[in-house]
Amino acid sequence: MSSDNRPILNICSTCNHLGQATEQAPGEPAAGAMLCDAVSKKISDRDLDAALRVNPVVCMANCEQGCSVALSAAGKWTYLAGYLTPDLADDLIDYALVYGSSKTGVVMPSKRAESLRNVIVARVPAHPDQLPEKAELA
Numbered sequence: 001m002s003s004d005n006r007p008i009l010n011i012c013s014t015c016n017h018l019g020q021a022t023e024q025a026p027g028e029p030a031a032g033a034m035l036c037d038a039v040s041k042k043i044s045d046r047d048l049d050a051a052l053r054v055n056p057v058v059c060m061a062n063c064e065q066g067c068s069v070a071l072s073a074a075g076k077w078t079y080l081a082g083y084l085t086p087d088l089a090d091d092l093i094d095y096a097l098v099y100g101s102s103k104t105g106v107v108m109p110s111k112r113a114e115s116l117r118n119v120i121v122a123r124v125p126a127h128p129d130q131l132p133e134k135a136e137l138a
Helices: 031-045 086-101
Strands: 008-012 053-057 067-072 078-084 120-124
Touching: 008 031, 008 086, 031 053, 031 067, 031 086, 067 086, 078 086
Parallel strands: 008 053
Antiparallel strands: 008 067, 067 078, 078 120
16 A cells, blocks of 8 residues: 555546537647646646646546546545646646645635636545544544
C-alpha cells in the first residue's frame, strides 16, 4: 500500500467544453487534455511536484458540465468540479493546496478563487475505512 498522501487532481483527458459533442480537428487535443497539460506544467513550473499529483483519466461521465476534475486524497471528501478551462490551472492548483492542508478536505467557497466558487458539481465522502480516528478530527 502506498504512503503517498498528496492530493490528486484526477483530470478528465477526454472532456470537451460544456459537453460539446463536436469532432475536433485532426491532431487537436481534447479540451480536457489541454487542461491536464496546463495543470501538470504549472505544478512543475511552481516546483509543486512533491505537494500534488495529477492523474489523467478517460471520461468521468460529467460531459454536460464540460471539463472536469475530481480532487481527492485518502481520508478526505472528494470534490468533483466542472466548467473548467486550461486558464484556471493556477486556481485549481491553489485550491488543491488548501484542500491538502484541510483535515477533511472541506474548503469553503470563500477559500477558493472567485473563478472556482461555483464549479463544484458534487462531493463524495471518503471511504469509511480511510477516515482518520475521531480524536484526529477534533
